[in-house]
Amino acid sequence: MILEFFGGRLGATAGAGEHASGEYGEHMRLSDMDADQRAALLAEQEREHQELCGRGLSLNLTRGKPSSEQLDLSNALLELPGSVDLPAGPDVRNYGGLDGLREIREIFGELFMIDPDLLVASDNASLSLMHDCVTYASLHGIAGQQPWSNQQVKFVCPVPGYDRHFAITEHLGIEMIPIPLTDDGVNVEELAALLADEQVKGMWVVPMYGNPSGTVWSREVVEKILALPAAPDFRIFWDNAYGLHHLTDEPAEMLPILDMAAAAGNPDRVFAFASTSKITFAGAGVSFFGSSKTNLDWYRGHTQFRTIGPDKINHWRHAAFFGDAEGVRAHMRKHREQLAPKFALVDEVLSERLGGYGVAEWTKPRGGYFVALRVPNGTASRVVALAKEAGIALTPAGAAHPLRHDPDDAVIRIAPSFPPMDELRPAMEGVATCVLLAAAEQL
Amino acid sequence: MILEFFGGRLGATAGAGEHASGEYGEHMRLSDMDADQRAALLAEQEREHQELCGRGLSLNLTRGKPSSEQLDLSNALLELPGSVDLPAGPDVRNYGGLDGLREIREIFGELFMIDPDLLVASDNASLSLMHDCVTYASLHGIAGQQPWSNQQVKFVCPVPGYDRHFAITEHLGIEMIPIPLTDDGVNVEELAALLADEQVKGMWVVPMYGNPSGTVWSREVVEKILALPAAPDFRIFWDNAYGLHHLTDEPAEMLPILDMAAAAGNPDRVFAFASTSKITFAGAGVSFFGSSKTNLDWYRGHTQFRTIGPDKINHWRHAAFFGDAEGVRAHMRKHREQLAPKFALVDEVLSERLGGYGVAEWTKPRGGYFVALRVPNGTASRVVALAKEAGIALTPAGAAHPLRHDPDDAVIRIAPSFPPMDELRPAMEGVATCVLLAAAEQL
Numbered sequence: 001m002i003l004e005f006f007g008g009r010l011g012a013t014a015g016a017g018e019h020a021s022g023e024y025g026e027h028m029r030l031s032d033m034d035a036d037q038r039a040a041l042l043a044e045q046e047r048e049h050q051e052l053c054g055r056g057l058s059l060n061l062t063r064g065k066p067s068s069e070q071l072d073l074s075n076a077l078l079e080l081p082g083s084v085d086l087p088a089g090p091d092v093r094n095y096g097g098l099d100g101l102r103e104i105r106e107i108f109g110e111l112f113m114i115d116p117d118l119l120v121a122s123d124n125a126s127l128s129l130m131h132d133c134v135t136y137a138s139l140h141g142i143a144g145q146q147p148w149s150n151q152q153v154k155f156v157c158p159v160p161g162y163d164r165h166f167a168i169t170e171h172l173g174i175e176m177i178p179i180p181l182t183d184d185g186v187n188v189e190e191l192a193a194l195l196a197d198e199q200v201k202g203m204w205v206v207p208m209y210g211n212p213s214g215t216v217w218s219r220e221v222v223e224k225i226l227a228l229p230a231a232p233d234f235r236i237f238w239d240n241a242y243g244l245h246h247l248t249d250e251p252a253e254m255l256p257i258l259d260m261a262a263a264a265g266n267p268d269r270v271f272a273f274a275s276t277s278k279i280t281f282a283g284a285g286v287s288f289f290g291s292s293k294t295n296l297d298w299y300r301g302h303t304q305f306r307t308i309g310p311d312k313i314n315h316w317r318h319a320a321f322f323g324d325a326e327g328v329r330a331h332m333r334k335h336r337e338q339l340a341p342k343f344a345l346v347d348e349v350l351s352e353r354l355g356g357y358g359v360a361e362w363t364k365p366r367g368g369y370f371v372a373l374r375v376p377n378g379t380a381s382r383v384v385a386l387a388k389e390a391g392i393a394l395t396p397a398g399a400a401h402p403l404r405h406d407p408d409d410a411v412i413r414i415a416p417s418f419p420p421m422d423e424l425r426p427a428m429e430g431v432a433t434c435v436l437l438a439a440a441e442q443l
Numbered sequence: 444m445i446l447e448f449f450g451g452r453l454g455a456t457a458g459a460g461e462h463a464s465g466e467y468g469e470h471m472r473l474s475d476m477d478a479d480q481r482a483a484l485l486a487e488q489e490r491e492h493q494e495l496c497g498r499g500l501s502l503n504l505t506r507g508k509p510s511s512e513q514l515d516l517s518n519a520l521l522e523l524p525g526s527v528d529l530p531a532g533p534d535v536r537n538y539g540g541l542d543g544l545r546e547i548r549e550i551f552g553e554l555f556m557i558d559p560d561l562l563v564a565s566d567n568a569s570l571s572l573m574h575d576c577v578t579y580a581s582l583h584g585i586a587g588q589q590p591w592s593n594q595q596v597k598f599v600c601p602v603p604g605y606d607r608h609f610a611i612t613e614h615l616g617i618e619m620i621p622i623p624l625t626d627d628g629v630n631v632e633e634l635a636a637l638l639a640d641e642q643v644k645g646m647w648v649v650p651m652y653g654n655p656s657g658t659v660w661s662r663e664v665v666e667k668i669l670a671l672p673a674a675p676d677f678r679i680f681w682d683n684a685y686g687l688h689h690l691t692d693e694p695a696e697m698l699p700i701l702d703m704a705a706a707a708g709n710p711d712r713v714f715a716f717a718s719t720s721k722i723t724f725a726g727a728g729v730s731f732f733g734s735s736k737t738n739l740d741w742y743r744g745h746t747q748f749r750t751i752g753p754d755k756i757n758h759w760r761h762a763a764f765f766g767d768a769e770g771v772r773a774h775m776r777k778h779r780e781q782l783a784p785k786f787a788l789v790d791e792v793l794s795e796r797l798g799g800y801g802v803a804e805w806t807k808p809r810g811g812y813f814v815a816l817r818v819p820n821g822t823a824s825r826v827v828a829l830a831k832e833a834g835i836a837l838t839p840a841g842a843a844h845p846l847r848h849d850p851d852d853a854v855i856r857i858a859p860s861f862p863p864m865d866e867l868r869p870a871m872e873g874v875a876t877c878v879l880l881a882a883a884e885q886l
Binding site: 065066068071074075077078079080081082083091092093094095096097123124125127128131132135138139149164167168171172277281282283284302305306307308309310311312313314 | 514610720725726752754
């Protein structure tokens with residue numbers, strides 16, 4: 001049995017935390033067992049799985065969204081902005097203001113290290129901003145180049161990655177080229193070879209606490225990538241969805257991405273995205289788009305046909321709620337208080353149940369919303385199916401790969417944020433049973 | 444001097460109100476004056492204009508948006524939904540619910556006579572929904588037909604019409620074919636001839652209180668149009684932006700447009716749009732998209748890549764604010780109390796200053812946000828320029844026509860909602876001076 005983790009390095013995906021476990025523990029390695037021991041293990045796990053199925057569970061580990069208790073942290077928003085004086089300047093209740101309210105752009109500009117003049121605040125979904133950028137480039141082109149819809153266009157897709165990114169590019173007929181994530185981003189030489197192809201127009205990146213790998217892209221790797229030769233209309237879709245979502249006292253470094261792109265001589269290379277979806281209300285937050293003035297003018301030049309302006313009242317509401325950047329940081333510490341124990345529980349259960357068998361590795365992310373669980377090649381789908389039989393919903397195997405195809409059938413995305421602790425434990429125990437059973441079956 | 448009003452019928456554009464004035468009044472018809480009388484009039488208007496320019500005015504009649512006082516009517520929204528119980532069903536604060544909150548769809552479904560199951564509630568701009576429908580059809584096609592971006596596509600554009608409609612189609616490279624508005628829509632035979640062209644894929648319609656004509660489309664005309672032969676992917680973009688915005692005790696009839704389309708045997712022909720932009724906050728309202736199930740499935744099939752769902756908190760906030768459909772009607776009566784005097788003032792000043800000269804006609808709309816002022820052919824641009832010299836901003840002549848080209852250079856859009864009454868009177872008096880001066884100059 002060969003465990004080939006992300007780029008063969010899941011155990012060392014340091015971006016994901018101090019370490020990932022699975023090699024060490026009280027259990028005997030499956031590969032060291034003799035035939036009788038294996039048969040006994042298989043029989044035992046079949047019994048456990050049968051018992052699991054009999055419990056009538058209905059548990060869900062698919063949903064990378066805040067729990068009700070996390071949402072409660074922002075309930076003051078439901079009464080804001082209240083009957084206070086309107087902000088200075090044009091009436092926020094009326095039409096206008098394509099860039100969004102200055103006050104909220106200043107707060108999040110500080111946090112994301114982006115000049116507020118280069119940061120647009122929009123409606124509730126940064127996904128929409130990404131979608132629209134791809135759509136505008138498809139219909140109209142960017143940087144004076146041909147519309148993408150007139151040609152074969154390719155995007156580089158670090159894997160495992162975010163399914164909704166890959167869905168946008170798939171839907172628009174863009175070919176996706178997977179590249180494995182490393183400890184600190186991707187292999188720069190490998191990427192350089194891909195970017196030499198002029199048809200490569202984009203790359204999806206979740207720079208901090210990646211979904212689902214937890215990967216943090218290092219300053220060094222990013223600096224190199226920003227300087228690589230590429231097509232003039234090549235853009236890095238820098239989705240910093242979890243940039244403020246730390247789980248430890250050692251937050252990853254926030255990179256001043258637009259400054260770095262300018263310093264690398266490619267100021268227009270980056271489309272930066274973020275939102276408050278996992279900060280305030282997932283369905284009613286504020287999204288952000290940061291880029292060079294040239295790119296923003298391009299964006300405005302198309303978006304002005306779509307809208308007269310975003311919901312500035314919601315910007316005002318959020319600015320009133322947070323006050324300043326420190327208000328956001330304090331708020332995120334409350335999220336961490338709720339989330340960190342859930343991530344600890346996932347690690348605890350997996351370590352207890354699987355440690356030593358050598359049949360799984362998983363990330364211990366320093367932030368974000370996901371744990372990536374790597375199981376023996378060819379068993380991820382089976383684990384998901386076994387879990388389903390037991391009433392435990394897991395994200396479909398392959399979801400973290402372009403076209404939903406994980407060539408190793410080995411990566412499972414665990415989303416521990418939504419279920420309460422008393423559901424998370426039995427769910428993870430069930431998952432551990434399924435992982436072990438699938439591995440034993442395979443032998 | 445020939446006054447050719449919209450399709451030669453401005454005076455009778457009954458959709459726009461009982462009548463439009465300009466032919467009758469105390470003044471002598473310009474065309475009946477002898478040379479001396481005309482010279483005297485010209486000299487007098489030049490003096491008046493010069494005096495006007497000396498007053499240092501800064502007035503604006505361009506903005507078709509609610510006044511601050513109108514926005515105040517909705518200020519309770521700033522504290523809603525408050526600390527009340529969350530609505531039943533999935534947590535409105537979280538992700539999800541592509542169709543929007545049921546409660547708000549029921550209220551506005553009743554008002555717009557659309558089954559809530561066929562009505563989607565979205566974010567703050569129905570313009571975005573229109574844009575996205577055109578974009579999705581451009582990139583992906585609709586009704587199993589070729590993407591519009593692969594072919595020459597044409598839209599029928601009733602004129603005068605809404606500049607932002609025409610801007611969307613222009614931006615996407617769609618050819619616009621003007622057709623004059625009549626009293627009750629458009630000439631059906633003329634439209635039938637246009638729709639015989641398979642390249643015609645859409646038509647912009649503002650069915651009630653059109654921008655800027657005030658036109659109301661009659662049930663009879665709409666029934667005929669719904670039954671006309673047309674391309675399978677021909678869609679009527681039915682923008683009922685002012686459908687609840689009555690200015691008189693005799694509201695125009697709300698047409699159950701989807702039922703009518705189904706009855707005509709073309710259930711998929713209509714994309715219906717509306718919003719609360721001019722009901723609550725122009726920048727922070729709720730938009731609506733109603734269509735057949737087939738069309739909505741098509742829309743959802745594309746929009747799901749753009750967003751996980753709209754801002755349901757804002758839906759909830761609006762539902763709490765209105766309570767029910769009658770709550771909306773009561774709210775609109777308050778708007779009318781503020782708006783009707785402004786429209787009366789526009790008519791009063793124009794009648795006093797221009798009545799009898801035979802140099803202008805204007806609409807007396809029964810609803811909506813605009814007055815269309817028709818001046819002698821070839822003078823609209825001159826009127827706008829003269830007004831600008833005097834510090835009165837008017838919408839550029841031609842704005843109500845595709846490609847900003849009014850072949851008659853005769854239509855001026857007046858937006859009386861935003862300025863307070865004490866600014867509206869001098870602004871309209873100044874406009875009257877400019878109209879008369881431009882007409883006298885032309886002779």
